[in-house]
Amino acid sequence: MPKDITRGELQRLLGREVQLVDVLPAEEYAESHLPGAISIPLKLLDTSTTAGLRKDAPVVVYCHDLQ
Amino acid sequence: MSPRAAWRLESLGFGEVYDYAAGKADWLAWGLPREGTSAGMPTVGDLARRDVPTCGLGETLGAIRQRIRAAGWEECVITNDRRIVLGLLRGKGLDADPAATAEEIMRPGPTTYKPDTAAAEAGRRMSERGVRGLLVATPDGALVGLLRRQETERAGEDAS
Numbered sequence: 001m002p003k004d005i006t007r008g009e010l011q012r013l014l015g016r017e018v019q020l021v022d023v024l025p026a027e028e029y030a031e032s033h034l035p036g037a038i039s040i041p042l043k044l045l046d047t048s049t050t051a052g053l054r055k056d057a058p059v060v061v062y063c064h065d066l067q
Numbered sequence: 068m069s070p071r072a073a074w075r076l077e078s079l080g081f082g083e084v085y086d087y088a089a090g091k092a093d094w095l096a097w098g099l100p101r102e103g104t105s106a107g108m109p110t111v112g113d114l115a116r117r118d119v120p121t122c123g124l125g126e127t128l129g130a131i132r133q134r135i136r137a138a139g140w141e142e143c144v145i146t147n148d149r150r151i152v153l154g155l156l157r158g159k160g161l162d163a164d165p166a167a168t169a170e171e172i173m174r175p176g177p178t179t180y181k182p183d184t185a186a187a188e189a190g191r192r193m194s195e196r197g198v199r200g201l202l203v204a205t206p207d208g209a210l211v212g213l214l215r216r217q218e219t220e221r222a223g224e225d226a227s
Contacts, residue, residue, distance in 0.1 A: 002073035005085040007093055013085075023072040024091070032103040034094055042068050045075050058083040059076055063068035065092035 019059045096206050098182025109222045111189045112182025115203040115212030121146045129165030145173045150209045179204035190219030
């Protein structure tokens, strides 16, 4: 079950083996994103687009805000 | 959007999935590092001077004046022990009775800007309103620094 994560917890995780995924549309990702994040827009999230992610390491997803 | 993405990843077999629900808006509002095409455009958080003097509510004006003017400032931000912005002292307020406290003289509840506000936009607003500077604070009200209009103008010149 996915867990919520706060900004502080995310900052601590970023120094470790975490995979950060921006699920916003590609143009919003291009404009600004969190350091090290990769872009996989929600509409494109499937087996092929996530093939480069490790399943044995934590993944953090984010969009713009609470929506 | 991100809760659905988190559940979708779980359905794809990812075992440890986290949802940063507050998202990019929260991250940027705290002035944290960013990448992308907008990263080169300065924000008020990038340009604000962190060394703006601060004082507590009970400090006397005489002591404040001596301290800040020795450091070349004409402003002092009144904060609590968590750096939450309570008021601002500047201009004629600094020439009041030296025995008065900051609390008695300060302008309470000054407007603050979040760190991710574009510096160019803030500069335009300051020009329109004839304001020489603005305070930058985190979303929970903690002081980041003071941005002078001339800094936004200088940044604009550097960018052009």
